[in-house]
Amino acid sequence: MIEISHVNKWYSPTFQVLTDCTTSVTKGEVVVVCGPSGSGKSTLIKCVNALEPFQSGDISVDGTKVNDPKTNLPKLRSRVGMVFQHFELFPHLKIIDNLCLAQQKVLGRSHDKAETKGMQLLERVGLKEHAQKFPAQLSGGQQQRVAIARALAMDPIVMLFDEPTSALDPEMVSEVLDVMVDLAREGMTMMVVTHEMGFARKVANRVIFMDRGEIVEDAPKDDFFGKPRSDRAQKFLSKILSH
Amino acid sequence: MLSNFDFDVIRRALPYLFYEGMTFTLTLTALAALGGLIFGTALALMRLSGYKLLGRIAGLYVDFMRSLPLVLVIFWFYFLVPYIGQWVTGASRPISVGAFASSLITFIMFEAAYFSEIMRAGIQSISRGQPAAASALGLTYAQSMRYVVLPQAFRNMLPVLITQTIVLFQDTSLVYVLSITDFLGAASKVAQRDGRLVEMYLFAAVVYFTISCIASFGVRRLQARIAIIR
Numbered sequence: 001m002i003e004i005s006h007v008n009k010w011y012s013p014t015f016q017v018l019t020d021c022t023t024s025v026t027k028g029e030v031v032v033v034c035g036p037s038g039s040g041k042s043t044l045i046k047c048v049n050a051l052e053p054f055q056s057g058d059i060s061v062d063g064t065k066v067n068d069p070k071t072n073l074p075k076l077r078s079r080v081g082m083v084f085q086h087f088e089l090f091p092h093l094k095i096i097d098n099l100c101l102a103q104q105k106v107l108g109r110s111h112d113k114a115e116t117k118g119m120q121l122l123e124r125v126g127l128k129e130h131a132q133k134f135p136a137q138l139s140g141g142q143q144q145r146v147a148i149a150r151a152l153a154m155d156p157i158v159m160l161f162d163e164p165t166s167a168l169d170p171e172m173v174s175e176v177l178d179v180m181v182d183l184a185r186e187g188m189t190m191m192v193v194t195h196e197m198g199f200a201r202k203v204a205n206r207v208i209f210m211d212r213g214e215i216v217e218d219a220p221k222d223d224f225f226g227k228p229r230s231d232r233a234q235k236f237l238s239k240i241l242s243h
Numbered sequence: 244m245l246s247n248f249d250f251d252v253i254r255r256a257l258p259y260l261f262y263e264g265m266t267f268t269l270t271l272t273a274l275a276a277l278g279g280l281i282f283g284t285a286l287a288l289m290r291l292s293g294y295k296l297l298g299r300i301a302g303l304y305v306d307f308m309r310s311l312p313l314v315l316v317i318f319w320f321y322f323l324v325p326y327i328g329q330w331v332t333g334a335s336r337p338i339s340v341g342a343f344a345s346s347l348i349t350f351i352m353f354e355a356a357y358f359s360e361i362m363r364a365g366i367q368s369i370s371r372g373q374p375a376a377a378s379a380l381g382l383t384y385a386q387s388m389r390y391v392v393l394p395q396a397f398r399n400m401l402p403v404l405i406t407q408t409i410v411l412f413q414d415t416s417l418v419y420v421l422s423i424t425d426f427l428g429a430a431s432k433v434a435q436r437d438g439r440l441v442e443m444y445l446f447a448a449v450v451y452f453t454i455s456c457i458a459s460f461g462v463r464r465l466q467a468r469i470a471i472i473r
């Protein structure tokens with residue numbers, strides 16, 4: 001579903017943020033990406049839907065090459081859901097309109113159809129009664145669930161998550177993770193940057209460990225938690241698991 | 244002096260002052276603000292587009308307009324436009340452009356420079372995550388501007404935009420150099436005709452002051468309301 005091969009990216013001629021990153025996510029797979037802050041996780045996941053350009057290597061999603069100038073990026077992105085650390089709901093639009101906007105403008109759905117779909121998804125994330133509110137009236141956990149529903153409204157073939165729970169108060173983390181676990185169990189293809197190792201243990205197929213722009217470890221979940229091969233991954237794991 | 248202050252001259256002139264003068268002033272203000280906002284937003288988008296040449300052109304335009312006294316621009320534009328029009332259309336004689344059209348175009352061009360700076364600040368006040376989220380949903384650059392960034396920038400800047408429009412409302416009185424009958428022009432015509440300069444100019448000042456004050460008060464209330472919503 002996602003093929004990442006030998007990707008290199010520089011933010012400036014002297015600062016290489018990604019070094020020879022190669023991995024893949026197959027259909028129905030859940031891959032968790034972890035690593036210290038600043039290691040390039042966000043950058044890598046943003047390269048997948050071309051929110052960030054990269055200088056060399058290839059990424060393809062469902063057979064479409066992301067870095068091909070001929071690719072219709074808006075169309076590709078409409079099939080790749082993305083959830084951000086800071087939710088990024090549109091504050092000037094009601095919750096239901098946050099869900100309808102792209103359905104109507106990008107997919108060309110009628111307002112009624114978009115609204116029906118939006119309400120279904122709000123119900124699914126348990127926020128149907130908040131449809132007419134504005135984002136600022138919701139808690140962080142609720143906003144992030146809306147953001148997930150907004151991405152799902154586009155019927156994505158794959159979902160990307162960039163630290164979806166790290167901006168949340170601790171008591172709100174589980175309501176968001178529950179939605180993500182359900183999604184994973186329904187067979188959604190997911191690439192998730194997170195430090196929630198409980199989530200990884202529950203639903204991940206593979207875990208990728210990044211450090212200083214490199215993919216240091218890329219292993220099936222049980223191998224990763226059983227015996228990380230690299231020192232750096234071991235250190236990282238002992239640090240976050242001791243919390 | 245106040246002993247021979249003639250209130251009646253004002254009363255008699257009221258229909259003329261408001262139906263003709265104020266209607267012109269408000270129409271010019273509204274259309275110039277609208278045009279200036281649209282053109283100014285286009286300039287702001289040019290400056291933020293990332294295309295160096297476009298940005299440079301817009302930047303030069305803004306700096307140029309802001310370095311000229313408005314009254315001179317109004318004056319020159321009125322006398323030059325007929326010749327520019329002749330040159331553009333290849334007509335045999337200068338094109339006649341009405342005083343209203345000429346002053347409206349001048350104000351739009353001039354205000355655009357100021358509105359563009361306001362809109363630029365407004366667009367920059369939106370966090371980069373917003374257009375990123377819009378793109379991630381499949382919206383094009385134009386759609387993301389139209390539906391996500393500009394509505395928020397406009398809302399954030401609304402108090403400043405209205406304040407600039409109040410300045411514009413006062414500045415429209417400069418069209419007197421073209422002998423146009425705006426509110427001040429109408430007052431001044433009556434003043435000359437009846438020899439009542441003190442009454443008419445004082446009255447005009449009170450009217451400009453009152454309207455601007457009420458509008459400023461409205462802006463402050465609006466600011467308070469926006470502060471609550473955010």
Ligand SMILES: Nc1ncnc2c1ncn2[C@@H]1O[C@H](COP(=O)(O)OP(=O)(O)O)[C@@H](O)[C@H]1O
Binds near residue numbers: 035037038039043044
């Ligand atoms: N737009 C940018 N310009 C320059 N450097 C950046 C930019 N975005 C991120 N970086 C840098 O790239 C590195 C990787 O960032 P990021 O991918 O956000 O890491 P992570 O998500 O793993 O914390 C960091 O050192 C960060 O400072």
Ligand SMILES: [Mg+2]
Binds near residue numbers: 041043163
């Ligand atoms: Mg990050």
